[in-house]
Amino acid sequence: MQKLGKQTIKFDTPPTITEVASIVGPKEANGPLAKYFDQCLEDEFWGEKTWEKSESKIIKETVNLAISKSGIPNNDIEYCFAGDLLNQCISSSFGLRGLNIPFLGIFGACSTFVEGLSLGAIIIEACAKHVLCAASSHFCSAEKQFRFPLELGNQRPPTSQWTVTGAGAAVLSKTGNGPFITHITSGKIIDMGIKDSNNMGAAMAPAALDTLLCHFNDTGRSPSYYDVILTGDLGHVGKEILTELALEKGYNIKSNYNDCGVLIFDKEKQDTHAGGSGCGCCATVFSGYFFKQFKERKIKRILLIATGALMNSTSSQQGESIPGIAHAVSIEL
Amino acid sequence: MQKLGKQTIKFDTPPTITEVASIVGPKEANGPLAKYFDQCLEDEFWGEKTWEKSESKIIKETVNLAISKSGIPNNDIEYCFAGDLLNQCISSSFGLRGLNIPFLGIFGACSTFVEGLSLGAIIIEACAKHVLCAASSHFCSAEKQFRFPLELGNQRPPTSQWTVTGAGAAVLSKTGNGPFITHITSGKIIDMGIKDSNNMGAAMAPAALDTLLCHFNDTGRSPSYYDVILTGDLGHVGKEILTELALEKGYNIKSNYNDCGVLIFDKEKQDTHAGGSGCGCCATVFSGYFFKQFKERKIKRILLIATGALMNSTSSQQGESIPGIAHAVSIEL
Numbered sequence: 306m307q308k309l310g311k312q313t314i315k316f317d318t319p320p321t322i323t324e325v326a327s328i329v330g331p332k333e334a335n336g337p338l339a340k341y342f343d344q345c346l347e348d349e350f351w352g353e354k355t356w357e358k359s360e361s362k363i364i365k366e367t368v369n370l371a372i373s374k375s376g377i378p379n380n381d382i383e384y385c386f387a388g389d390l391l392n393q394c395i396s397s398s399f400g401l402r403g404l405n406i407p408f409l410g411i412f413g414a415c416s417t418f419v420e421g422l423s424l425g426a427i428i429i430e431a432c433a434k435h436v437l438c439a440a441s442s443h444f445c446s447a448e449k450q451f452r453f454p455l456e457l458g459n460q461r462p463p464t465s466q467w468t469v470t471g472a473g474a475a476v477l478s479k480t481g482n483g484p485f486i487t488h489i490t491s492g493k494i495i496d497m498g499i500k501d502s503n504n505m506g507a508a509m510a511p512a513a514l515d516t517l518l519c520h521f522n523d524t525g526r527s528p529s530y531y532d533v534i535l536t537g538d539l540g541h542v543g544k545e546i547l548t549e550l551a552l553e554k555g556y557n558i559k560s561n562y563n564d565c566g567v568l569i570f571d572k573e574k575q576d577t578h579a580g581g582s583g584c585g586c587c588a589t590v591f592s593g594y595f596f597k598q599f600k601e602r603k604i605k606r607i608l609l610i611a612t613g614a615l616m617n618s619t620s621s622q623q624g625e626s627i628p629g630i631a632h633a634v635s636i637e638l
Numbered sequence: 639m640q641k642l643g644k645q646t647i648k649f650d651t652p653p654t655i656t657e658v659a660s661i662v663g664p665k666e667a668n669g670p671l672a673k674y675f676d677q678c679l680e681d682e683f684w685g686e687k688t689w690e691k692s693e694s695k696i697i698k699e700t701v702n703l704a705i706s707k708s709g710i711p712n713n714d715i716e717y718c719f720a721g722d723l724l725n726q727c728i729s730s731s732f733g734l735r736g737l738n739i740p741f742l743g744i745f746g747a748c749s750t751f752v753e754g755l756s757l758g759a760i761i762i763e764a765c766a767k768h769v770l771c772a773a774s775s776h777f778c779s780a781e782k783q784f785r786f787p788l789e790l791g792n793q794r795p796p797t798s799q800w801t802v803t804g805a806g807a808a809v810l811s812k813t814g815n816g817p818f819i820t821h822i823t824s825g826k827i828i829d830m831g832i833k834d835s836n837n838m839g840a841a842m843a844p845a846a847l848d849t850l851l852c853h854f855n856d857t858g859r860s861p862s863y864y865d866v867i868l869t870g871d872l873g874h875v876g877k878e879i880l881t882e883l884a885l886e887k888g889y890n891i892k893s894n895y896n897d898c899g900v901l902i903f904d905k906e907k908q909d910t911h912a913g914g915s916g917c918g919c920c921a922t923v924f925s926g927y928f929f930k931q932f933k934e935r936k937i938k939r940i941l942l943i944a945t946g947a948l949m950n951s952t953s954s955q956q957g958e959s960i961p962g963i964a965h966a967v968s969i970e971l
Contacts, residue, residue, distance in 0.1 A: 306765050307765060308766065311716070311740075314765055354956075357953065358956065388745065391952075392725040392783075393747065393948065393950040394948070395949065395950050395952070398827060398948030398949075398963075399948075399961065402827040402829045402961040405826055407644075407645050407824040407826055408825070408826060409744070409746070409753060409756075409824060410745040410747075410753070410963075411743060412721065412727045412744065412745040414726065420742060423742075430764070431639055432640060491717065493738055493739060493741055494734065494737070495735075615727070615731030615735075615743070616728065616731075617726040618725075619690060619725065620690065620728050620732065623690065
């Protein structure tokens with residue numbers, strides 16, 4: 306692999322995304338992408354007593370499904386990169402504690418899935434044959450932890466996003482038929498001083514812009530190179546901001562840019578306000594919808610930019626702004 | 639680099655640890671290793687209004703110090719791996735948001751520093767010239783978050799450990815005079831069903847054993863190869879357990895095994911019970927004491943095994959056991 310510019314790595318023998326899996330909750334099951342997910346749950350608990358245990362079960366079963374669909378023996382998978390939004394990433398560590406695969410916990414907030422794909426791709430090209438990447442989120446456990454108890458029935462402002470209940474997992478391999486991870490552009494922390502924790506799209510859009518510009522600078526590519534430029538969970542508000550910011554910088558992405566948080570819910574019918582969010586958002590939308598688009602040769606080149614808001618409820622209470630981050634992977638056939 | 643066995647990577651051109659830095663709190667300043675740290679703080683707040691902001695400042699200043707001691711221009715450092723114990727790792731993301739270096743957040747609980755050294759070493763050998771790794775913890779923010787408000791003045795059982803207030807940072811480089819990271823052995827999640835969150839040493843010792851055995855199996859080395867086998871924060875209780883468990887498996891590590899949590903405090907005089915813990919424990923003890931031992935040629939080979947307890951306060955309240963993990967790096971001259 307080689308560095309292009311300051312933030313991008315180009316792979317000489319690009320790792321292949323061999324297989325993926327996605328399991329989502331009931332809200333996502335009523336959304337426009339329902340038929341693309343491997344499994345849709347009927348309730349948020351999935352037979353568990355708590356939302357946290359349910360989220361652990363979701364990521365566990367998603368990972369098991371990805372491994373089983375890939376046909377690769379568990380023993381041949383050399384590393385697992387995983388993370389989630391729960392305090393101390395317990396969804397991943399409890400869900401995957403029985404996996405018996407070297408485990409590297411990562412935290413990039415909602416950018417976690419792409420951070421995992423990035424590090425997984427590096428270690429594949431460097432020395433491993435198969436690597437697993439996974440991320441999850443859960444609406445109920447996230448609301449409880451970041452905002453208010455669900456039982457309060459708080460009103461949500463129009464800029465607020467709906468945390469996706471679900472997990473996505475991908476098995477990367479040294480050889481295969483693609484889609485391939487050809488480049489990664491790892492993001493810096495960008496904090497533009499946004500303090501409204503009900504407007505994550507605005508807080509994260511500048512980070513997405515920074516990574517987008519870096520990627521184009523480092524690779525010499527332009528927006529039209531990609532069939533789809535896809536952000537993780539900027540939602541309706543953040544998507545509009547990014548589109549405008551990019552245009553100001555000379556990049557018109559209007560025709561081929563979309564956002565997983567925009568795609569996963571029907572804004573009018575589902576009362577999800579500014580759209581989906583959470584580590585599970587781009588993990589499920591990529592693993593559910595876009596991977597199949599690749600397999601059916603309907604798209605050939607995606608720039609997937611997952612964004613994360615690196616805050617917690619204490620930092621907001623202490624008057625802090627919300628630092629954002631965005632990691633990008635270029636996925637191509 | 640090449641894989642040895644299932645969990646170990648051997649580097650062909652081992653990355654060098656160019657420089658390190660450590661800043662600790664007042665308790666650590668009264669401990670036996672005080673003179674080895676770069677800076678000892680007089681109080682836990684360091685001029686900040688909250689413990690969280692203080693912890694962010696500690697990791698920020700530690701990282702700045704490591705970069706400045708290394709003499710490497712900020713712009714030449716290509717990646718930063720960092721993490722901590724606070725919810726959503728806010729110490730790292732707030733402390734390092736001004737760094738302007740691609741940021742990869744990691745979470746391995748108290749194993750975070752060594753997880754960072756491991757991933758940093760991989761990316762150095764693969765394609766980068768300089769990488770930064772950092773981790774922090776803070777007694778007050780950790781007690782508040784994981785246990786009880788400090789104001790309650792709760793009694794601590796004898797098996798409980800004292801979270802280190804401090805941060806350690808290391809700059810890794812492709813070339814240099816060492817000490818070198820020659821091997822990494824990444825750990826699996828090991829859960830032996832320990833539920834006592836006041837006995838982390840017992841919860842984490844089986845993970846340390848698993849990684850220790852893997853490392854010896856994969857490399858063909860035996861305990862006597864190393865001047866020091868050093869665990870991160872098993873403390874007095876966990877150290878004793880690991881020594882016994884290793885002996886049962888045929889490895890006598892009594893003569894050259896120690897633990898950072900045992901070394902950082904004076905058990906008799908400092909009322910720290912089972913010893914130090916936290917991401918900052920092995921990060922400061924390695925960056926403070928052991929790095930200098932290398933530089934003075936007093937030791938030539940360390941196996942540093944950092945352990946982590948992958949739980950949070952909610953998981954304990956929900957009756958869960960405590961999954962452990964341990965990541966090892968072999969550091970040699």
